[in-house]
Amino acid sequence: xxxxxxxxxxxxxxxxxxxxxxxxxxxxxxxxxxxxxxxxxxxxxxxxxxxxxxxxxxxxxxxxxxxxxxxxxxxxxxxxxxxxxxxxxxxxxxxxxxxxxxxxxxxxxxxxxxxxxxxxxxxxxxxxxxxxxxxxxxxxxxxxxxxxxxxxxxxxxxxxxxxxxxxxxxxxxxxxxxxxxxxxxxxxxxxxxxxxxxxxxxxxxxxxxxxxxxxxxxxxxxxxxxxxxxxxxxxxxxxxxxxxxxxxxxxxxxxxxxxxxxxxxxxxxxxxxxxxxxxxxxxxxxxxxxxxxxxxxxxxxxxxxxxxxxxxxxxxxxxxxxxxxxxxxxxxxxxxxxxxxxxxxxxxxxxxxxxxx
Amino acid sequence: xxxxxxxxxxxxxxxxxxxxxxxxxxxxxxxxxxxxxxxxxxxxxxxxxxxxxxxxxxxxxxxxxxxxxxxxxxxxxxxxxxxxxxxxxxxxxxxxxxxxxxxxxxxxxxxxxxxxxxxxxxxxxxxxxxxxxxxxxxxxxxxxxxxxxxxxxxxxxxxxxxxxxxxxxxxxxxxxxxxxxxxxxxxxxxxxxxxxxxxxxxxxxxxxxxxxxxxxxxxxxxxxxxxxxxxxxxxxxxxxxxxxxxxxxxxxxxxxxxxxxxxxxxxxxxxxxxxxxxxxxxxxxxxxxxxxxxxxxxxxxxxxxxxxxxxxxxxxxxxxxxxxxxxxxxxxxxxxxxxxxxxxxxxxxxxxxxxxx
DNA sequence: CTCAAAATGAGTTGCGCACCTCAAAACACC
DNA sequence: GGTGTTTTGAGGTGCGCAACTCATTTTGAG
Numbered sequence: 001x002x003x004x005x006x007x008x009x010x011x012x013x014x015x016x017x018x019x020x021x022x023x024x025x026x027x028x029x030x031x032x033x034x035x036x037x038x039x040x041x042x043x044x045x046x047x048x049x050x051x052x053x054x055x056x057x058x059x060x061x062x063x064x065x066x067x068x069x070x071x072x073x074x075x076x077x078x079x080x081x082x083x084x085x086x087x088x089x090x091x092x093x094x095x096x097x098x099x100x101x102x103x104x105x106x107x108x109x110x111x112x113x114x115x116x117x118x119x120x121x122x123x124x125x126x127x128x129x130x131x132x133x134x135x136x137x138x139x140x141x142x143x144x145x146x147x148x149x150x151x152x153x154x155x156x157x158x159x160x161x162x163x164x165x166x167x168x169x170x171x172x173x174x175x176x177x178x179x180x181x182x183x184x185x186x187x188x189x190x191x192x193x194x195x196x197x198x199x200x201x202x203x204x205x206x207x208x209x210x211x212x213x214x215x216x217x218x219x220x221x222x223x224x225x226x227x228x229x230x231x232x233x234x235x236x237x238x239x240x241x242x243x244x245x246x247x248x249x250x251x252x253x254x255x256x257x258x259x260x261x262x263x264x265x266x267x268x269x270x271x272x273x274x275x276x277x278x279x280x281x282x283x284x285x286x287x288x289x290x291x292x293x294x295x296x297x298x299x300x301x302x303x304x305x306x307x308x309x310x311x312x313x314x315x316x317x318x319x320x321x322x323x324x325x326x327x328x329x330x331x332x333x334x335x336x337x338x339x340x341x342x343x344x345x346x347x348x349x350x351x352x353x354x355x356x357x
Numbered sequence: 358x359x360x361x362x363x364x365x366x367x368x369x370x371x372x373x374x375x376x377x378x379x380x381x382x383x384x385x386x387x388x389x390x391x392x393x394x395x396x397x398x399x400x401x402x403x404x405x406x407x408x409x410x411x412x413x414x415x416x417x418x419x420x421x422x423x424x425x426x427x428x429x430x431x432x433x434x435x436x437x438x439x440x441x442x443x444x445x446x447x448x449x450x451x452x453x454x455x456x457x458x459x460x461x462x463x464x465x466x467x468x469x470x471x472x473x474x475x476x477x478x479x480x481x482x483x484x485x486x487x488x489x490x491x492x493x494x495x496x497x498x499x500x501x502x503x504x505x506x507x508x509x510x511x512x513x514x515x516x517x518x519x520x521x522x523x524x525x526x527x528x529x530x531x532x533x534x535x536x537x538x539x540x541x542x543x544x545x546x547x548x549x550x551x552x553x554x555x556x557x558x559x560x561x562x563x564x565x566x567x568x569x570x571x572x573x574x575x576x577x578x579x580x581x582x583x584x585x586x587x588x589x590x591x592x593x594x595x596x597x598x599x600x601x602x603x604x605x606x607x608x609x610x611x612x613x614x615x616x617x618x619x620x621x622x623x624x625x626x627x628x629x630x631x632x633x634x635x636x637x638x639x640x641x642x643x644x645x646x647x648x649x650x651x652x653x654x655x656x657x658x659x660x661x662x663x664x665x666x667x668x669x670x671x672x673x674x675x676x677x678x679x680x681x682x683x684x685x686x687x688x689x690x691x692x693x694x695x696x697x698x699x700x701x702x703x704x705x706x707x708x709x710x711x712x713x714x
Numbered sequence: 715c716t717c718a719a720a721a722t723g724a725g726t727t728g729c730g731c732a733c734c735t736c737a738a739a740a741c742a743c744c
Numbered sequence: 745g746g747t748g749t750t751t752t753g754a755g756g757t758g759c760g761c762a763a764c765t766c767a768t769t770t771t772g773a774g
């Protein structure tokens with residue numbers, strides 16, 4: 001009836017006795033210190049295996065005694081999503097200080113590779129681990145690899161540099177996110193045929209490009225009745241996004257779907273509702289006359305738009321989860337503990353009105 | 358440029374000095390031990406506040422020295438979702454034993470209130486905390502309250518007993534989950550009108566009833582073109598689910614949507630694909646002839662059905678997250694640490710083909 | 715067999731805190 | 745002022761491990 005998953009009470013002393021060596025030797029093996037014969041190493045490791053012994057993390061942490069410092073290198077500028085991540089880091093402060101962990105945020109222009117690389121370079125002396133919202137660029141990759149070589153743990157956050165030797169990536173697969181957006185737009189449009197608009201910040205941003213790629217993939221293969229219009233670039237600004245989209249909506253009367261890849265949501269929504277108003281003047285349109293609108297991230301704004309029915313779905317990555325996962329991964333790396341991949345994996349959330357978090 | 362979120366290096370000794378008292382007195386205040394004048398208590402607490410001091414968890418854990426034991430009271434029988442939770446608990450074994458935490462699973466008939474209550478009664482002697490998949494019944498509520506009175510931490514898992522004094526609920530809002538399912542069926546059906554079928558395990562199960570309630574709520578208020586047929590009860594069994602659904606599909610040619618509330622997914626899918634085959638014999642039907650199928654949980658089966666396009670969406674609660682959240686909450690309760698509500702909250706996930714985890 | 719190098723044992727210290735004891739001091743009451 | 749009670753101080757012990765020193769033993773090379 002009761003199945004035991006774990007039982008332990010052993011200490012290093014027990015391992016030493018079982019292996020027939022002293023505590024000092026076990027310690028040497030455990031921390032890969034030199035001066036132990038290979039055969040002895042094997043005997044100790046066997047004893048550890050046999051008992052599936054795990055050093056008591058609390059004791060280890062206490063004995064090690066070092067306070068660890070982590071840096072979060074984040075974009076300067078008023079990005080609401082990044083702000084959310086920082087807010088959630090702030091909420092962890094009690095948790096962090098109870099573990100003697102220091103987390104500091106370093107704001108920098110992550111969009112300028114040389115500035116970002118320069119910001120990273122100096123950090124390895126001051127920090128045990130670094131989480132960075134990274135631009136995928138050779139200079140940045142080199143800076144990351146230098147940090148890793150210097151013994152600093154590095155995780156990329158939200159935006160990855162797969163070619164670097166970073167230890168971990170905390171974020172979503174943006175191609176899959178784009179595919180998800182495409183499937184949603186296509187399915188929610190239903191049997192209607194028509195055109196689909198895309199508003200992005202810039203196609204030069206890796207994450208935006210990947211999302212667009214995934215989106216187009218799905219549209220082409222599964223929704224032949226929908227034709228995708230050339231991507232509009234709104235630079236993640238409300239004003240410009242509104243402007244370019246309004247012009248497009250004016251030119252094409254048969255737009256049935258809209259994918260907003262990045263920020264600038266306020267402007268996009270404005271252009272869309274203006275259009276709806278105009279049409280209402282002409283005919284009393286039902287749901288089927290409306291444009292299906294899918295965007296990214298759950299912010300105060302998108303939350304409101306979802307509740308109002310202006311927006312149909314938001315593709316989201318949980319910023320709180322990302323903040324905590326990054327800290328946990330850095331901590332696990334610093335302690336030499338294994339990473340719980342399943343726990344740290346960031347999911348692509350589909351958020352609609354009724355499952356708003 | 359660098360903003361400090363946390364800095365600490367203080368110890369209890371520093372607090373004692375600042376408050377002008379001895380270590381012993383600080384200890385008394387910290388652990389609510391008697392024998393300290395109110396005025397002194399205030400001074401000590403002020404010193405703690407002033408420095409936002411947090412006791413070092415590792416040191417506290419080590420000094421306290423107690424190994425903690427938690428029990429997970431789960432349904433016996435082959436429920437794949439519950440099996441997943443247990444699997445994820447198993448994956449944590451390293452993490453658990455490194456913290457000297459023992460987690461054991463207790464299988465019982467959670468659907469029989471007296472059996473469940475009896476299982477719970479004996480547990481408070483052996484365990485510091487208990488997670489239970491609870492049936493909402495007065496007897497069970499009483500058993501939970503008894504455990505709480507005995508000083509045991511209790512969290513309800515997946516299924517709640519809101520009227521009890523359990524410390525926490527780890528699971529989703531099933532009404533909102535039903536609403537989400539309703540919105541998905543309605544939106545994916547599009548402009549078509551017709552009938553919608555519901556297959557549940559039993560309307561007597563609180564979670565199923567709540568989901569159905571939420572589902573109907575949305576259908577009634579937002580999709581007047583769709584009429585919901587009486588709920589079929591499949592007892593979460595494949596055979597029976599297939600049978601009742603097949604009969605319904607035979608009687609109503611204009612079924613355009615299907616909501617499977619619980620298990621029995623295999624049977625539901627079978628009935629659905631048989632119908633599709635029959636129709637294909639008559640006319641070469643496009644997507645618009647198909648039945649929109651929304652169910653719950655991501656298992657090997659639903660994953661396959663989503664990939665095949667048989668199923669359109671699965672409403673899911675992350676079993677790994679639930680397992681870990683339950684453990685973390687029990688641990689936080691045992692240690693007297695605060696619970697990170699945001700972290701432990703279980704979301705309603707919408708899983709479609711392209712965002713399959 | 716000799717000697718240096720390598721491997722190992724034995725032991726110490728301290729991390730920060732919980733928990734305990736015992737004595738001293740402060741206080742309240744008559 | 746004396747007595748009993750409450751409050752406080754001082755100190756010790758140990759949790760399990762990391763990190764270190766120094767003495768001793770074993771090993772391998774010559």
